Amino acid sequence: MNIAIIGGGFTGLTAAYELAKKGHKVTVFEKDKVLGGLAHGFKRPGWDWHLEYAYHHLFANDWAILSLIRELGLEDKLILTRPITANYISPSVIARSPAKGGATWQSLGLSEILHAREIATPAERSRNDIKTIVQLDSPIHLLRYPGLSIIDKVRTAALVAFCKVNPFWQPLEGITARQLFEVIGGATAWQKLWESLMIGKFGNLADTVAASWLWARIKKRTPKLYYIKGGFHTLVAALEKAIKQHGGKILANTAIIKLDQLVKFGQFDRILLTVPTPIAAKLIPNLAFGIGHLALKIPHLHAQTLILETKEPILKEVYWLNITDRSFPFLAVVAHTNMIDKKHYGGRHLTYFGNYLPDGHPYLSMTKNQLFKVFLPYVKRLNPAFHWSDWLNWSDLFIGLYAQPVHQLHYSSRAPKLETPVKGVYLANLDSIYPWDRGTNYAVELGIRAAKKIGEDAKESF
Ligand SMILES: Cc1cc2nc3c(=O)[nH]c(=O)nc-3n(C[C@H](O)[C@H](O)[C@H](O)COP(=O)(O)OP(=O)(O)OC[C@H]3O[C@@H](n4cnc5c(N)ncnc54)[C@H](O)[C@@H]3O)c2cc1C
Structure with missing residues (x-):
């Protein structure tokens, strides 16, 4: 044929x-x-x-692609790593929660975004939110996580265990992620751990996402990750x-x-x-x-990544940083060279700033310099020492069209x-x-x- x-x-x-x-x-x-x-x-x-x-990266249980890699004789090209995942949390986000009527960057127009620096109050700008990056990739780190009671933490652990052991995703297609996570993990844990990430990713569709989608994300996640040499x-x-x-x-x-x-x-x-x-x-x-x-x-969202190559690391140690503060103009920061040795990239540090954006979002029509200007004050909040003219060696912008389907209720049908x-x-x-x-x-x-x-x-x- x-x-x-x-x-x-x-x-x-x-x-x-x-x-x-x-x-x-x-x-x-x-x-x-x-x-x-x-x-x-x-x-x-x-x-x-x-x-x-x-x-x-690949999860340690990505069997199909790992078998293909082996079949093609590339097993020796696999690198197993255990990089750090963390959350950025800002105390100000609680007062500015969208649930309480505050603006999120997703709801802003182009001119407001270009003046994003003014969104933060002077107090917020000067605070430099130290200790706002909190590791969250193991039970011990959940126990240490700020702002949650011991009961919230036990319920969150139960929720994660439920997702890990329960193989039956079909009934979870009929309820939203919020419904499931509030019932098992509790309303406070939903608000502090998940809600702002869901809003950051799905915008006003966040509450329509089926529980089966978040179940799948948790079930598949492994602390150890593979990368491929080259x-x-x-x-x-x-x-x-x-x-x-x-x-x-x-x-x-x-x-x-x-x-x-x-x-x-x-x-x-x-x-x-x-x-x-x-x-x-x-x-x-x-x-x-x-x-x-x-x-x-x-509905689909488009993925956008701004990549910065810098002389110094923007994030120290952390590979994957979820931004739970929705006044930030990006959702995740991924420091590739905190997973893979920078020697393979001429000794430079590589950091992605990622977003998922709906059709017509102003960021999609910005140049990389315009977007960088919007992001700059927030990059400085992550690392106050960041000085773009001294640190920045190179940057690029990528858009992956229709890269994220939104799994709404009964998605399989x-x-x-x-x-x-x-x-x-x-x-x-x-x-x-x-x-x-x-x-x-x-x-x-x-x-x-x-x-x-x-x-x-x-x-x-x-
Ligand atoms: C930000 C982001 C992070 C991700 N992180 C990970 C990760 O850590 N690990 C992981 O495993 N996966 C990750 N993924 C997902 C992964 O990249 C995709 O699931 C996978 O690459 C999809 O492959 P595909 O072939 O189905 O689709 P695509 O990769 O979209 O391939 C479709 C192809 O069709 C081509 N095409 C489109 N229109 C035409 C046309 N008219 N004529 C000819 N060709 C056309 C496109 O150029 C493209 O090459 C990530 C994706 C994104 C966006």
Whole structure:
């Protein structure tokens, strides 16, 4: 069979590899110059390793991608780390809680954002909130966490244990994350630990997110994380090589805007789309009327990362910092070089500032310098010594479109199905991997599943 695969991210590349291994003729079409999709990397002069545009690591239980890594002979490229996760908490956030009517940065317009420095009161600006970065990645750190009673902590531990041991996610699709977390963990713990992160990520959709989504995030999380020597690029390059060795073709820098366009590349028996659902809807015009119509109602957020390469570390020791203070203009700070030795990046420190943004958000149309100007006062709150003209060596801005589907109630009934209304055309993307949140592990799992289904259908039709 001759199979076209649209999209050269992990789903498309894995499906191509699996199908090519089985003797099918595959062609991958990727709109960008480089492969890897949301996990694609780049390398700057003086670096030995690639870095992803969006922070990436693997959990120790990401079995599908770990097996693929082993199958491709890259086991010795895996690095197991135990980096620190922490929360930034500011006392001022309690008084300024959105629940109490305060403004969050998500509700601000462009001019207000550009004058964000004035949002903080002089007292807040001068306080420099010492001890606001609190480690939270083990039971002992939960016990030490400020602002929660011992009962709140015991209930939070029970909630985490419930998520870890309970395999039944289906009933959790019918209630919101807030409902479940308030019942088991208590209202105070919800407010202090989870609510502001949910608002920071999902904005005014936060209260519509199903409990199954937060369950999945907690269930899968492992304190130990894997990274791949050379970056995720090492795996992308190995997949590319393996696909080609099995006779597959990869056409980068080739966007498919209409399926008719494929005719000039050959006669394809099957087409697998791995692009985001809103893009797939443009490629399959009758998706809206077929089994995919509910999928088109899934709200999506776009991921944005501002990457700073600095001479000194912005965060000391902490790898992943959740910002629970919603007056901050970013949701998470990920200090890559607090997980991976900076020697692989010319001795410089690499820090991401991440956000998830709805369509039309002013940040999406800002230049990296405009965004940096907005972030600067808050970077200084994290590290008062930060001095951009002395420290900053280089920066870049990345936007991953439709990178975060919002798992609302009964998400599984809305998620796109592999088969589309058009015979022979399949759809597999990060909206299809419920109850799990997006991740390269699930992209690999999905790529294998899609290849299996296409292979089976091929047998039936011959
Ligand atoms: C901020 C952020 C952090 C993340 N962190 C992690 C992490 O720590 N660990 C982890 O495992 N995962 C992480 N992920 C998720 C992971 O990157 C994704 O789940 C995974 O890469 C999705 O792969 P995919 O192939 O399904 O989709 P994509 O990577 O989106 O691939 C789709 C491909 O289709 C291409 N395309 C789009 N339109 C067209 C067209 N018209 N013609 C041809 N090609 C087209 C795109 O360019 C893209 O390459 C993160 C994602 C983000 C955004």
